[in-house]
Amino acid sequence: FQVNEEMVLVSNGADHVLNLIGQAFINEGDEVITGEPTFVTYETATRIMGGSIIKVPLNNFKFDLTAIAKKISDKTKLIFICNPNNPTGTIVTDVQVNNFLEKVPDNCVVVFDEAYAEYVQEKNYPQTIKYIREGKNVILVRTFSKIYGLAGLRVGYAVGPKHLMDILRKVVEPFSTNK
Numbered sequence: 001f002q003v004n005e006e007m008v009l010v011s012n013g014a015d016h017v018l019n020l021i022g023q024a025f026i027n028e029g030d031e032v033i034t035g036e037p038t039f040v041t042y043e044t045a046t047r048i049m050g051g052s053i054i055k056v057p058l059n060n061f062k063f064d065l066t067a068i069a070k071k072i073s074d075k076t077k078l079i080f081i082c083n084p085n086n087p088t089g090t091i092v093t094d095v096q097v098n099n100f101l102e103k104v105p106d107n108c109v110v111v112f113d114e115a116y117a118e119y120v121q122e123k124n125y126p127q128t129i130k131y132i133r134e135g136k137n138v139i140l141v142r143t144f145s146k147i148y149g150l151a152g153l154r155v156g157y158a159v160g161p162k163h164l165m166d167i168l169r170k171v172v173e174p175f176s177t178n179k
């Protein structure tokens with residue numbers, strides 16, 4: 001990604017990274033929005049912190065970013081977008097993400113779970129790193145588990161702007177993946 005080291009956090013699998021994001025950003029009473037059906041950790045990471053999860057049904061097997069944007073309230077802290085979505089294998093496109101991010105307020109962090117990014121062939125798959133370089137409140141999460149078949153090693157990582165990664169690093173326990 002050609003970013004500074006301080007914009008990267010490596011930990012015990014993407015699953016753990018998602019939980020760290022929950023610990024870092026969710027307080028009791030906060031709202032978190034995602035799609036349904038999607039990867040389960042967004043909900044568990046939210047509930048563990050006392051947040052409430054809002055699940056917006058997929059539209060034609062895809063994350064419905066227009067419907068998700070309409071659910072944003074002043075309590076919304078995080079939005080988890082699984083792209084490609086597990087279990088449907090569908091993507092949201094660069095144009096859709098661009099339009100969506102324009103509607104997201106500054107006090108809200110958008111997390112793109114890109115566990116399957118390396119398999120995507122569509123040319124209009126969003127380059128989320130672009131928003132991160134611009135300093136937007138966007139974090140991308142990836143993993144060695146799928147494309148490298150190394151799920152047993154437990155290596156996942158987040159990339160985000162320094163101001164968010166500094167917060168994320170505060171909740172990392174001292175003995176996670178060595179790096």
Ligand SMILES: *Cc1c(COP(=O)(O)O)cnc(C)c1O
Pocket residue numbers: 012013014015016039082086113115116142143144145146151154155156
């Ligand atoms: C597999 C998967 C993860 C978790 O990956 P690990 O790095 O093994 O924890 C996270 N998100 C999605 C969408 C996945 O499919």
